[in-house]
Amino acid sequence: MVSMISFQLDGETVRCPPGLTVAGALFRQGCLAIRQTSSSAPRSLFCGMGVCFECAMTIDGRPSVRACVTPVKEGMVVTTQRGPADLGPGS
Amino acid sequence: MSAPDVLVIGGGPAGMGAALEAANSGLTCVLVDESPELGGQIYRAPLPEAEQAMSPHPHGAYLRQKVRESSGIEVRTGCSAWGVFEGPEVPVSSEGSTIVYRPKALVIAPGAYEFVPPFPGWTLPGVMTPGAAQILVKTMGIEPGKRVILAGTGPFLPAVASQLVRAGVGVTAVLEASPRHHWWTLPWHGFRTPSILREGLGYLATLRRARVPILYRRGIVEVRGGERMTHVAHAPLDDHWAPNLSRREEIEADTLCVGYGFVPRVHLAQSAGCELEFRDEQGGWVPRRDAEFATSVEGVYSVGDGAGVAGAWSAESEGRIAGLAIARRLGALEPGDFDRQQRPWRTKLDRLTPIRRALDRICRIRSGLFESIQDDTLVCRCEELPWKTVRSAIDFGADQFRSLKVATRLGMGPCQGRFCWPATSRMIARQCQVGVEQVGPSSARPPLRPVSLGCLASMDEEAR
Numbered sequence: 001m002v003s004m005i006s007f008q009l010d011g012e013t014v015r016c017p018p019g020l021t022v023a024g025a026l027f028r029q030g031c032l033a034i035r036q037t038s039s040s041a042p043r044s045l046f047c048g049m050g051v052c053f054e055c056a057m058t059i060d061g062r063p064s065v066r067a068c069v070t071p072v073k074e075g076m077v078v079t080t081q082r083g084p085a086d087l088g089p090g091s
Numbered sequence: 092m093s094a095p096d097v098l099v100i101g102g103g104p105a106g107m108g109a110a111l112e113a114a115n116s117g118l119t120c121v122l123v124d125e126s127p128e129l130g131g132q133i134y135r136a137p138l139p140e141a142e143q144a145m146s147p148h149p150h151g152a153y154l155r156q157k158v159r160e161s162s163g164i165e166v167r168t169g170c171s172a173w174g175v176f177e178g179p180e181v182p183v184s185s186e187g188s189t190i191v192y193r194p195k196a197l198v199i200a201p202g203a204y205e206f207v208p209p210f211p212g213w214t215l216p217g218v219m220t221p222g223a224a225q226i227l228v229k230t231m232g233i234e235p236g237k238r239v240i241l242a243g244t245g246p247f248l249p250a251v252a253s254q255l256v257r258a259g260v261g262v263t264a265v266l267e268a269s270p271r272h273h274w275w276t277l278p279w280h281g282f283r284t285p286s287i288l289r290e291g292l293g294y295l296a297t298l299r300r301a302r303v304p305i306l307y308r309r310g311i312v313e314v315r316g317g318e319r320m321t322h323v324a325h326a327p328l329d330d331h332w333a334p335n336l337s338r339r340e341e342i343e344a345d346t347l348c349v350g351y352g353f354v355p356r357v358h359l360a361q362s363a364g365c366e367l368e369f370r371d372e373q374g375g376w377v378p379r380r381d382a383e384f385a386t387s388v389e390g391v392y393s394v395g396d397g398a399g400v401a402g403a404w405s406a407e408s409e410g411r412i413a414g415l416a417i418a419r420r421l422g423a424l425e426p427g428d429f430d431r432q433q434r435p436w437r438t439k440l441d442r443l444t445p446i447r448r449a450l451d452r453i454c455r456i457r458s459g460l461f462e463s464i465q466d467d468t469l470v471c472r473c474e475e476l477p478w479k480t481v482r483s484a485i486d487f488g489a490d491q492f493r494s495l496k497v498a499t500r501l502g503m504g505p506c507q508g509r510f511c512w513p514a515t516s517r518m519i520a521r522q523c524q525v526g527v528e529q530v531g532p533s534s535a536r537p538p539l540r541p542v543s544l545g546c547l548a549s550m551d552e553e554a555r
Contacts, residue, residue, distance in 0.1 A: 018140035019139070019143070019144070019231065020138070020233070027227060032319050034216075041475070042215075042216050044219070046218070046219050046220065046472075047223055047510070048223025048224070049132060049204065050125060051509050053504070053506050
């Protein structure tokens with residue numbers, strides 16, 4: 001029996017087995033559009049090894065974290081970025 | 092500030108090879124890598140908790156074990172080296188903190204990433220590199236899609252295709268840009284490396300059993316879809332890889348894995364001030380190196396695919412030889428012992444040369460590859476720049492990385508030009524009818540990775 005972990009994706013609870021990257025967990029859900037560009041185009045996992053930054057997401061409050069190289073953890077809060085990253089107050 | 096004898100950046104076969112030999116000779120060594128586990132891309136290990144992963148490559152597991160057992164090597168995973176300053180001094184950041192290393196010798200072994208030319212629809216979700224699909228299925232047991240097409244050139248395509256097939260993923264076809272008869276020459280060049288030929292034939296047999304067709308002299312001309320890609324259009328290619336659009340065909344597919352060989356990651360070497368040279372057959376710009384893989388900068392070595400794409404076996408041999416050369420240089424190894432210990436690795440490297448050269452010739456990027464690009468095709472994915480904007484800037488004389496960056500913002504997004512420049516520089520060469528080497532490499536300015544201000548502030552006094 002596989003023990004499952006859960007994390008938050010845009011406010012919804014998602015359950016997945018441990019040992020996945022955030023991008024892997026999203027693909028497992030069939031959720032491919034990982035990010036939206038400034039012109040509202042959907043983007044997804046591309047290089048898968050941390051070079052292209054197409055899978056940038058806000059993870060636990062940190063903007064533009066690469067979902068393809070970040071292991072998913074219990075209780076993680078993951079938010080889709082629409083347009084440029086929100087760098088917080090003053091940006 | 093930390094001052095080990097050797098700092099190795101990159102924990103793939105090249106980096107692990109260098110660290111092992113340096114440590115065996117009694118040197119202190121720090122090995123840093125961005126991933127959570129050592130192995131690089133080829134020997135990438137699943138995350139420790141992963142339950143659905145395929146078993147990791149046995150030789151990769153062996154190298155990891157040896158590195159772990161070595162008391163002379165301090166392994167730091169999950170860390171990014173984001174520049175090389177005079178000294179050499181190398182800042183390495185992990186979450187929230189930075190350590191600056193000042194090693195007696197530096198080994199740069201960052202590996203390579205895939206070359207993907209722009210084509211209409213290449214930014215749609217579902218289009219990814221074969222490497223990305225491989226990581227999903229191999230280390231996490233996750234399907235990249237239900238109907239997968241692989242396209243591009245090189246032995247990596249059938250390798251990934253057969254891994255997908257074995258994992259039960261539906262693979263529709265493999266499209267190889269080069270003609271089939273070029274591949275028939277490989278047994279002739281590879282008779283001294285039968286294990287490599289056997290590996291390749293194994294992939295082809297897996298694909299044949301699964302009835303996955305390999306279509307030679309075929310290339311992608313367009314991908315269509317909405318929130319996810321739904322169709323791939325492909326066409327026959329001529330000798331220069333230019334598509335014959337009158338014979339265009341469309342197939343349904345939800346995933347396209349596209350890669351035309353690899354590009355060495357030279358940003359760290361560039362940041363160190365290493366002289367570069369253009370080697371088309373090795374993926375483009377590479378650091379100039381001597382026979383022991385020392386660069387033009389004193390004490391800085393560069394090994395593996397990041398110094399010229401040649402594959403994992405060459406990478407490890409290069410790393411081993413560089414590690415031994417450093418040991419000799421720092422007085423930890425007698426010249427006679429160096430000669431004796433490097434010989435088996437040198438022999439291995441020499442044995443690989445013929446098949447490597449043959450593959451380089453078969454898979455070299457041809458200029459027709461860029462003919463399917465349209466005016467509104469995005470060239471720079473990060474900055475969403477269409478070809479028409481870039482082309483008119485080129486026509487106005489912005490024909491180098493710097494000038495094109497100033498004119499259009501090309502290469503100013505988070506990937507720092509890593510994905511757009513290899514293709515754009517070739518398109519400039521085509522447009523201006525000059526050699527790619529005349530167009531020049533992209534520039535590399537630290538931080539080569541996004542670093543938070545908190546990370547910078549945590550650097551010790553002395554280093555700042």
